[in-house]
Amino acid sequence: MEIAGARIWVTGASTGIGAALARELADRGARVAISARSADQLAEVAGDRMAVVPVDVTDRAATVAAGQAVRDALGGLDVAVLNAGTWSQFHVEPWDSSLFADHLQVNLMGAVHTMEAVVPRMLAEGRGRVVGMASVAGYRGLPGSEAYGAGKAALLNLLEALRGSLGPRGVVVQTLSPGFVRTRMTDRNRFPMPFMVEPEAAARTIADGIARDKAEIVFPVPMMLVMKAARLVPTRAWTALTATMARRGLHGGPSRRADPR
Numbered sequence: 001m002e003i004a005g006a007r008i009w010v011t012g013a014s015t016g017i018g019a020a021l022a023r024e025l026a027d028r029g030a031r032v033a034i035s036a037r038s039a040d041q042l043a044e045v046a047g048d049r050m051a052v053v054p055v056d057v058t059d060r061a062a063t064v065a066a067g068q069a070v071r072d073a074l075g076g077l078d079v080a081v082l083n084a085g086t087w088s089q090f091h092v093e094p095w096d097s098s099l100f101a102d103h104l105q106v107n108l109m110g111a112v113h114t115m116e117a118v119v120p121r122m123l124a125e126g127r128g129r130v131v132g133m134a135s136v137a138g139y140r141g142l143p144g145s146e147a148y149g150a151g152k153a154a155l156l157n158l159l160e161a162l163r164g165s166l167g168p169r170g171v172v173v174q175t176l177s178p179g180f181v182r183t184r185m186t187d188r189n190r191f192p193m194p195f196m197v198e199p200e201a202a203a204r205t206i207a208d209g210i211a212r213d214k215a216e217i218v219f220p221v222p223m224m225l226v227m228k229a230a231r232l233v234p235t236r237a238w239t240a241l242t243a244t245m246a247r248r249g250l251h252g253g254p255s256r257r258a259d260p261r
């Protein structure tokens with residue numbers, strides 16, 4: 001697709017990958033609207049070249065209304081990038097169902113609400129594009145990533161299913177699965193994060209992938225190779241590997257809540 005001139009909505013664009021992507025798309029000539037909860041940070045990212053529509057994507061009605069506000073601001077909508085997300089390490093002791101629910105509310109239901117805000121009109125128009133932010137963390141179960149990974153795995157499945165159901169009706173669905181990107185989300189992590197990339201590099205890769213109509217945009221390449229290979233590892237071997245990682249604190253760390261952050 002042609003990015004120059006396209007009307008694009010990016011959620012979760014007050015910081016990190018979303019902010020960098022909004023800037024990259026605007027630099028390439030797109031007309032961009034950005035959303036997140038913090039209006040001040042959105043205004044900083046937008047400058048005078050993007051529309052700002054603050055919204056909390058866990059609020060279904062507000063997100064549907066935000067979709068209409070974005071259409072009004074841009075004079076229509078060609079692409080929605082469902083990027084809003086959250087991450088915290090999950091600890092099995094004490095078990096915290098509310099942390100789990102919070103993750104699903106933002107990472108899964110936030111995307112579903114944003115789809116509700118854009119998909120019906122796209123279907124009516126017979127054209128449009130939904131770009132969903134999943135993660136390679138959704139590829140396999142990782143200790144410490146129970147709440148985050150479960151939501152991202154669900155999103156991977158949802159986007160894949162929608163690619164089949166919406167594609168024949170003219171709506172393209174693309175899946176983003178980054179490895180580690182240096183943002184405030186990863187700044188807090190205490191475990192090794194191999195192949196880390198900067199948000200500006202991530203934004204360029206994502207914009208290129210959108211332009212090339214790639215069904216899946218997985219990066220960086222070494223992380224893609226590792227995690228695609230991980231999907232093929234037999235369950236018994238994966239369990240042994242992740243148990244060792246957990247014992248050594250290489251990902252989820254000790255099973256008790258230890259990190260004061």
Ligand SMILES: NC(=O)c1ccc[n+]([C@@H]2O[C@H](COP(=O)([O-])OP(=O)(O)OC[C@H]3O[C@@H](n4cnc5c(N)ncnc54)[C@H](OP(=O)(O)O)[C@@H]3O)[C@@H](O)[C@H]2O)c1
Pocket residue numbers: 011012013014015016017018035036037038041055056057058083084085086087106110133134135136177178179180181182183184185186
């Ligand atoms: N960084 C990585 O290594 C990595 C890897 C794979 C996938 N991802 C995914 O990439 C996306 C962006 O993450 P990031 O790394 O750029 O982290 P980030 O800097 O923390 O950005 C998260 C964005 O989501 C917004 N957000 C959070 N909760 C929201 C809510 N309830 N309603 C609306 N907006 C909300 C935040 O803005 P407000 O706080 O202002 O609402 C912020 O703009 C996430 O979906 C994340 O899961 C990140």
